[in-house]
Amino acid sequence: MPTRQQEKSRQTMEELMAAAMLLFSENGFAQTSIAEITARAGYAKGSFYRHWESKNQLFLQIVEQKLYEYRNVRDRRIEDAHDLEEALNIIWDFLESMALDRQWAKVFLEFTVHSARDMELRTEMRRRQYRLSESLFAKLVRRFVTSDYPAEKIGALNTALFEGYMVHNALETGVLNLHDVREAAIALALEKGIRQSG
Amino acid sequence: MPTRQQEKSRQTMEELMAAAMLLFSENGFAQTSIAEITARAGYAKGSFYRHWESKNQLFLQIVEQKLYEYRNVRDRRIEDAHDLEEALNIIWDFLESMALDRQWAKVFLEFTVHSARDMELRTEMRRRQYRLSESLFAKLVRRFVTSDYPAEKIGALNTALFEGYMVHNALETGVLNLHDVREAAIALALEKGIRQSG
DNA sequence: GTCATATTGTGACCATCGGTCATTTTCAGG
DNA sequence: CCTGAAAATGACCGATGGTCACAATATGAC
Known part of the structure; x- marks a missing residue:
């Protein structure tokens, strides 16, 4: 005690x-x-x-706290998914919950890019699952991928679209909304993951 | 003189x-x-x-100089494009030329996100066509879009995939390469731009 | 209660940053 | 040469992330 x-x-x-x-x-x-x-x-x-030993460490702890619950819900729900589309929708529910608070989404993106110059920080972020990494994404959806397109790449393309949208959103250009990106990302993933590639 | x-x-x-x-x-x-x-x-x-009046202004001038020639080539070539796929390939040639220098691509991305907190800087960047904005993209491809999907959104999705790849690349996760992203982005744009949606 | 000890809280201090500006150095033209 | 204008300088400013010797306070043994 x-x-x-x-x-x-x-x-x-x-x-x-x-x-x-x-x-x-x-x-x-x-x-x-x-x-x-x-x-x-x-x-x-x-x-x-x-x-905390630095501003970085404080931020990592805040993020960990903010994402803990979301991640649990996601991982619990995804076990019950029956196909790739369901799994992707569960993942995008999770991504949307991060993007919906526009102020925080901006800060997330800022920190992600900030980490690009600091290898130790990137390692720490991976350890804490700060980003939806390609390998984690692949683990979540691999069992539903029937084509020979690597699950890691499907994950990376989805993450790229998500983070590209985060940039778009941070700059307040306002052409895309979350629904557009989600729909496009899932269509892309289904195309790559279900149909046989060339 | x-x-x-x-x-x-x-x-x-x-x-x-x-x-x-x-x-x-x-x-x-x-x-x-x-x-x-x-x-x-x-x-x-x-x-x-x-x-220069600030570090930002110096950077803008460097970028302007770096992109000037690439942009001219792109805009000259795109006039001769015959369909959406050709136009997209020309645009992606241009995007690739930016992404190929990994060091500079990192700095570009850093500056883009840096600008998210500075409206004046974002305005200046738009004026100098620092980013491939959605409206510019739309102008380049609009004449080839036959579906009712807005050309701006096709542009924004392509830019999102590109900038998401820049993030991916900056973090050196290494799962995606330029070819993967280009192929996926063009497939997505053709799907949205040629076929009738919904 | 008392007092030694351990923990929490403090703010002056440091090097460095982007940016300013009065001063010095350089140099063209008469 | 001399002089006025332009180029170059570096001390200086407020603010930053981070350090650390010190002050305040809580704890446990007696």
């Missing part, structure tokens, strides 16, 4: 996380300073580093 | 640009400081601001 001190520490951490989530979604990852986060929660800057 | 001083100024600018291009492609946009650029070219930091 936690001591009173540990309890206090946990509460401080949660207050800092709450402030950070608010500021990240309002102003983005790069534009949110650690001093802002601690000030918003009523602490001094130094307190931040009692709980 | 330029005076010797103007000539010197132009040369300094080119030296700074050359240093910047090298450093951007090596370390990315955010990770390259103005002091690094000027030091590499053998000048003091203040010299930078005689030629």
Whole structure:
């Protein structure tokens, strides 16, 4: 059982996380300073580093918390899928739940691209299943793929369409909506995964 | 005709640009400081601001220079296209030429996402045709679209697949190659653009 | 209660960043 | 030469992510 001190520490951490989530979604990852986060929660800057070793680590923890429930639902539902189309729809339900909060979707994308220059961070992200990786996607749908088109590529194409839509959305060009992308991605995956390729 | 001083100024600018291009492609946009650029070219930091008003402006100028020739070739070739497939292949030749230099593709993507928080910068990028916007894409292919699926959406889906691939590539996951994406994007566009939808 | 100890909280400090600007250096034209 | 204009400089500014010696506070043995 936690001591009173540990309890206090946990509460401080949660207050800092709450402030950070608010500021990240309002102003983005790069534009949110650690001093802002601690000030918003009523602490001094130094307190931040009692709980996380960097802004990256805080962000990873927030994402982990945000995605935990979604992922469980997805993985539970996908076991009951009967064909590729059903599996894809379950995956896209999950992807949509991420994209629907436009502010957060923007921050997700920002962090994904930010990680491109930091191999350690990318490794950490893979470990925490931050992105729907190609291998994970492949694992989810492989049993339904009847063509000789690799399941990893089907996954990667779907992820590409999703993340490309995230860029489109972040730039607020507004031509595509989620339904368009989902429909196109599933059509593409069915074409590749069911029909025999050339 | 330029005076010797103007000539010197132009040369300094080119030296700074050359240093910047090298450093951007090596370390990315955010990770390259103005002091690094000027030091590499053998000048003091203040010299930078005689030629550009910000790091963003320098980057836009570099991109403009890099894309100018590619764009001309694309727009000249596309006038001779006879159907949607030909037009799409010409556009994807252009997109591939951008993606082939993996280092620069990474920087392009970084800057695109960086611009998501800066409306003025996005406006400037549109003005300079930094991205293959949906409206430009639509203009290039509209005359070949026979279905009732909006040309803008076909363009946006292609751009999404391309930029999603850029993300994929930046993270070095390595499952997809350019050929996979191009083939899938063109198949998708033909499906939407030629066959009657719904 | 008291006091040594362990934990939590603090904010001055550091190097670095993009950007500014008064000052110095360079150089063309008379 | 001399002078005015243009080019080059680097100290300086506020802000950043991150560090760390120190202050405040809670804990457990007595």
